[in-house]
Each structure stands twice: as structure tokens, then as C-alpha cells.
Amino acid sequence: MNLKRIGAPVALLAAAAISLTACAANEGSTPSTTTAAATNFSGTLNGIGSSAQGAAQTVWAAGFQQANPKATVNYDPQGSGAGRKSFISGAADFAGSDAALKTEELASTFAGCAANSKGIDLPVYISPIAIAYNVDGVKDLKLDAATIAGIFSGKITTWDDAKIKDQNSGASLPSAPITVVHRSDDSGTTQNFTEYLAANAPDVWTAPASQTFPFQVGDAAKGTSGVADATKNAKNSITYIDESGSAGLSIAQLKVGTNYEKISADGAAAVVAASPIASGRETNDLAIQIDRKDTTKGAWPLVLVSYVIACQEYKDAAKADLVKGYVNYIISSDAQKAAAEQAGSAPLSSDLADKVSKAVSSIK
Incomplete structure (x- = not known):
């Protein structure tokens, strides 16, 4: 396991990640998706991006690799902008980003994606x-x-x-x-x-x-x-x-x-749940238009939604399968709860998790 520049003790986090049950502390705010069963995923994924997402990625990679010993997930928290640039250039298999792909970035050629395929934004972390x-x-x-x-x-x-x-x-x-x-x-x-x-x-x-x-x-x-x-x-x-x-x-x-x-x-989660999916993007792109003026009692509109950015279609089909397996694990109840406990994030709502699951299933 190679988790660059993330200081959490990986062995302890792995133990914490795999010991969690699918029962969430707050059933109203957690995804209905359960932990992805081990399916003998193998290969290496390289991700670059959000430092805010870094602690969660430590937990997620540990749990996924524990379930799939032949898989390796490397995540380097260089920052969201560096992550998107690396993903577009093909230097990373996925990006972690606290901001969705910009219009000008969507006009780019994505080196790791199949011809005419673009990156899609998949919400995985709310904080x-x-x-x-x-x-x-x-x-x-x-x-x-x-x-x-x-x-x-x-x-x-x-x-x-x-x-x-x-x-x-x-x-x-x-x-x-x-x-x-x-x-x-x-x-x-x-x-x-x-x-x-x-x-x-x-x-x-x-x-x-x-x-x-x-x-x-x-x-x-x-x-x-x-x-x-x-x-x-x-x-x-x-x-x-x-x-x-x-x-x-x-x-x-x-x-x-x-x-x-x-x-x-x-x-923070309540604000995101009440905010719409951004319009004018690809069908499976789930960028969220956060309502920054939400004044509901208890709301925290100073919130970020962090995404995994992946190809809609990869040049390498094996890479696509590994990305799908990893993101499906990330949005599972166990993984979301583990991130919440270690990073203070909010689990995805069941509605949003279901939308992400559907978008992930479209990756090829």
C-alpha cells in the first residue's frame, strides 16, 4: 500500500474500516448501498487531488485493499487543481477534487479516457x-x-x-x-x-x-x-x-x-441534500450546485462537496473495472461511516448515494 503524504497510521485505519457494520448511526443521512463484497479486484490505481479528501482516502484505500489484497490504491493529496490537471493529462487514473470540472476543462482531451469520452464528477465526500x-x-x-x-x-x-x-x-x-x-x-x-x-x-x-x-x-x-x-x-x-x-x-x-x-x-449534509444537481452537464455528471444562502436552522452552507473524477469510458477496460470497484466501495455504508469517524465528514444521503451508484455503473 502506498498512500503518499497522508500521515494517518494505515494499519489502524484499515482495522477500523473493515470492522464497521453496514448499520449507520444516523440512518436518515447514510447511503443505502452496503459494503462492496470482495471480488478479487487486482491492479493499481493512482489518484491525485484534494488534500481535504486525504484522510478519507486513507480509510477508503485501507478498507478496499484489505478486501482485495491484489489491489493497490495510491493517493497523493497535492490539491484539487493538481488532481484535475493530472487526470486530464493521464498522469492519474482518477482525481479527487473539491470543485467539479470547469467548462474549459471539460473541453479538454482526457488522455486516459476513450476517444470522445470525458471525465464525470462523482460526489463521494461532504464536509x-x-x-x-x-x-x-x-x-x-x-x-x-x-x-x-x-x-x-x-x-x-x-x-x-x-x-x-x-x-x-x-x-x-x-x-x-x-x-x-x-x-x-x-x-x-x-x-x-x-x-x-x-x-x-x-x-x-x-x-x-x-x-x-x-x-x-x-x-x-x-x-x-x-x-x-x-x-x-x-x-x-x-x-x-x-x-x-x-x-x-x-x-x-x-x-x-x-x-x-x-x-x-x-x-453541511442538509445543505447539500437540499441543493440541486448542476444543469447543462453530461447525464452521469453529478456536480452539485450548492445553495450557499441556505438559512435553515442548523444549516452550515460553508460546505464543500468533494468528487472522484473518473472517465465515462476508459481506454483500458481493466482500469475501468478497478475504478468502478473502488468508487462503489467508497460510497458504501461502511466506507462512508469510516470516513465520517476519521475525517468528520458527513455520509452521503441514500438518495445521493443511489445517484452516484447509477452513474458508476455507466462507466466502461
Whole structure:
């Protein structure tokens, strides 16, 4: 097993992954698909992509390889943009991406796919994005979208700014400068973060949604682990990060409608469940148009949906079979629950899992 640049102890995760039953803790939010039985899959899959998806990929690869000892899954969490580029070029058999293929990417020639075949987006991982911070003496920080936009665009520069103080009565906010930490790489987490701010604070966040951070402010770091480490090592700092990488940092409450909500995988899943499949794409492409303005009580609209991007038709039929086997395992109840326990993600709903299963069955 070769799981590049993922630090979780693989043996322990493998044991955890295979010991899970198909009974989910929350039956209303878990897929109806059960664990894929071992079918003696063999061969090697190489995936590149989302660092947010990295912890889940560790669990999934361990469980799949335990059931199929002749199969090897390599996953290198270089970032969503690197994953899509590698998949298009044929350097990866699949991509992990926190953003669906862009229109211009869909116009590309996909080197590993059969002639005239394109990549399709298959949702496999749902996770809230945390606004994580490192400020001594400050707990239960509350922020609305406009204030987050002001901080990350460089318009709000100190922790005792009135816009922060007004939402945090009684908090011991220092007069210190805010150190903003953002992603340096082409990131699906950045895409989702900037989509949220562009939708909810357009007067403050004046840049369009983008997979590259649009403002010259603060410090840049690569990948989920990079921004986590940079924030932990800098006092009075703040970042946006997939919740799976936020251990050791405080997480702000987010104003949703008239309420301040605590980060919640269930709240993130509820937003995704209420959001439509994006229009104008291939039949089996399941890119989701997330409703960033969902104000339902308990909702967490600062959410990412992470995809496995695969060919609709591969040049190599054996590779297609292995990809289908692996993705079917990923969307199984066992694998989704294992990822939820290790990465804090939300299991796919039964409806979405069924849609992904149907799309996977079309791969050839």
C-alpha cells in the first residue's frame, strides 16, 4: 500500500474500516448501498487531488485493499487543481477534487479516457469548512459572512475591530493585528470558501469565486496540512480549512440567517441534500450546485462537496473495472461511516448515494 503524504497510521485505519457494520448511526443521512463484497479486484490505481479528501482516502484505500489484497490504491493529496490537471493529462487514473470540472476543462482531451469520452464528477465526500483561529483567551468566536469577508480581503485588520467586537460581547479580543492564512495552491476548498463569501457578502467580497485566493493579504501555505500548521504556529491567526484538518485549532460559529451555528457535518449534509444537481452537464455528471444562502436552522452552507473524477469510458477496460470497484466501495455504508469517524465528514444521503451508484455503473 502506498498512500503518499497522508500521515494517518494505515494499519489502524484499515482495522477500523473493515470492522464497521453496514448499520449507520444516523440512518436518515447514510447511503443505502452496503459494503462492496470482495471480488478479487487486482491492479493499481493512482489518484491525485484534494488534500481535504486525504484522510478519507486513507480509510477508503485501507478498507478496499484489505478486501482485495491484489489491489493497490495510491493517493497523493497535492490539491484539487493538481488532481484535475493530472487526470486530464493521464498522469492519474482518477482525481479527487473539491470543485467539479470547469467548462474549459471539460473541453479538454482526457488522455486516459476513450476517444470522445470525458471525465464525470462523482460526489463521494461532504464536509463543512471551518473558520479556524488561534487567538489566546478567545473562545466561541462568532462571525457573520461580511466580517469573514472583511478579514480575508484585508479590510478588517485587528482583532478588536468594531465589526468583530459587536458580535462577541464580553470576549477578550486583543488589539493585535490579524494574521490571515490562506491556501497558496489551486484549491477546491478556496473555491467553496470564495463561493460562500461572494454569495453572502458581495459588497465586501468584491472578487469572483476562484480556486486561487484572490487577495494579496496574509500568509500562504500549501494544502490542508499547510494552512493548519501555519495557523497553529502564528498567534492571532485565522484560516479557512476542511474540518478534517482543524484539530488543535478553535472554530468560529457562523451566522446563518439570524442564528449563530456551531460547525456541523449534519448541517453541511442538509445543505447539500437540499441543493440541486448542476444543469447543462453530461447525464452521469453529478456536480452539485450548492445553495450557499441556505438559512435553515442548523444549516452550515460553508460546505464543500468533494468528487472522484473518473472517465465515462476508459481506454483500458481493466482500469475501468478497478475504478468502478473502488468508487462503489467508497460510497458504501461502511466506507462512508469510516470516513465520517476519521475525517468528520458527513455520509452521503441514500438518495445521493443511489445517484452516484447509477452513474458508476455507466462507466466502461
